[in-house]
Amino acid sequence: MAYENILSDFSNGITTITINRPSKLNALNKATIEELHHAFDDANQSKDTKVIIVTGSGEKAFVAGADISEFADFNVEEGGRLAAKGQELLFDFVENLSTPVIAAVNGFALGGGLELAMACHFRLASSNAKMGLPEVSLGVIPGYGGTQRLPQLVGKGRAMEMVITAGMIDANQALNYGLVNHVVEADELLPLAEKFASKIMRNSSVAIAEAISAINANYKDGVDGYQAEIEAFGNCFGTQDFKEGTTAFLEKRKADFPGK
Numbered sequence: 001m002a003y004e005n006i007l008s009d010f011s012n013g014i015t016t017i018t019i020n021r022p023s024k025l026n027a028l029n030k031a032t033i034e035e036l037h038h039a040f041d042d043a044n045q046s047k048d049t050k051v052i053i054v055t056g057s058g059e060k061a062f063v064a065g066a067d068i069s070e071f072a073d074f075n076v077e078e079g080g081r082l083a084a085k086g087q088e089l090l091f092d093f094v095e096n097l098s099t100p101v102i103a104a105v106n107g108f109a110l111g112g113g114l115e116l117a118m119a120c121h122f123r124l125a126s127s128n129a130k131m132g133l134p135e136v137s138l139g140v141i142p143g144y145g146g147t148q149r150l151p152q153l154v155g156k157g158r159a160m161e162m163v164i165t166a167g168m169i170d171a172n173q174a175l176n177y178g179l180v181n182h183v184v185e186a187d188e189l190l191p192l193a194e195k196f197a198s199k200i201m202r203n204s205s206v207a208i209a210e211a212i213s214a215i216n217a218n219y220k221d222g223v224d225g226y227q228a229e230i231e232a233f234g235n236c237f238g239t240q241d242f243k244e245g246t247t248a249f250l251e252k253r254k255a256d257f258p259g260k
Contacts, residue, residue, distance in 0.1 A: 001042070005032040007057070008039045013050040014197045015043035016190075018057050025064030026056040028112045032067075037089040044099045047260055050205055051197035052097070054120060055104040056113075059186060062105045062129070063113025068138065083143035086112075091144045094119040096216060098209035098260070100200050104193045105129045106186060110168070115144040118153060121212060123179065124193055125171045126186040131179065132168035152219055153179050204241035205259040 007018040017039050019026040036054075043049045056062040071082055094101055094116070103120035109131045117123050117131075125131075133142045133150065141147060142163065151159040154177040162169065171183045184192050200208065210232040218225030236242050240258045248255035 001038055003035045003039065005029075006035045006039055008043070010043075010046075010049065013048065013201050014053060014194060015039075015046070015049045015051075016053045016055070017043070018055055019063055020057040022058040022060075024067065025061040025108060026058075026113070027064055027067045028116070029067035029070055033086055033090050037093060040090075040094055040097060040101070044097045049099060050201045050259070052099055052101045053104055053190070053193045053197065054101060054116070055190065055193075056106055059107060059128075061108040061113070062103070063110075063116055064108045065111030065113055065134070066144075079140075079143070086144050091115055091119040095121075095145075095149075096213075098212060099205070100197075100208060100212065102193050102196060104189050105131070105171075105180065106189055111135055111142065111146075112144050115142060115146045115149070118149040118179075119145060122181050124182050124184070124189060124196070125174060125180040126189045127171050127183055128186060129171040129174065129180075129183075130168045131171075131174050132166065133163050134166040134168075136164060137166040150179075153177075204239075204245055204255075204257045206239045206241040206257070207236055207245075209260070210235055 005019070005021050007020050009016050017036065019032065021027060021032065040052065043052050071079065074082060101120040103117040103123040105117050105123055105125040107126065107128055109117050109129060111133060114131050114133055133146045135142050147163065150162065158177055171180065174180045175183045182192060214225070214229040214232040217223045217228035244257055245255045
């Protein structure tokens with residue numbers, strides 16, 4: 001599929017998706033969200049892709065927010081549909097992918113940009129990164145999962161402060177909060193993401209998919225995360241990856257997982 005707003009490149013088991021609207025600081029508009037959905041879906045379905053990295057083009061921004069011009073004149077119903085469709089197509093979709101997704105946050109990650117990063121399975125940041133949810137300064141609230149995922153990652157009090165002050169935090173503060181896992185200089189960001197991807201690829205992609213599902217289950221209303229873990233654990237026993245992993249361990253050799 002040809003994309004106008006993003007780039008998607010595959011190499012050595014890694015699909016790197018780059019939001020490519022530098023003149024708009026990579027802001028998310030409707031077309032970009034739809035393209036991202038297709039790119040993530042294609043990568044997730046590919047047997048060759050073991051890890052997905054998402055980042056922004058240029059050095060200034062990961063994603064500087066949503067494209068406000070698209071919804072400035074929306075009414076109540078249209079606003080609700082905007083949030084519901086965006087969550088379905090991209091943010092919830094990414095969170096629940098069976099392929100691990102690493103966010104490489106280079107520069108500004110604001111509003112929908114931070115919400116996209118938070119939907120990923122974990123986050124790395126460049127030292128110049130700035131993060132925040134400034135929506136209340138526009139008379140609206142985060143609508144792509146920000147009010148839910150931010151408290152899960154940083155705690156209720158810090159999330160309240162960030163959302164209702166509309167303030168930004170820098171990369172080191174994000175690291176201190178647990179919002180990102182690691183901070184490096186900008187030129188080291190993608191190499192670090194690729195290093196983590198290589199570590200991930202040594203393991204069973206089938207087991208990883210079950211682990212992602214089990215971890216996510218703890219954050220879903222009405223779902224018993226412990227029971228989800230039991231079922232996911234049991235599922236692993238019926239896979240070729242389990243047979244290969246345990247056999248390799250007993251034979252004291254490196255496992256060669258069949259994978260997804």
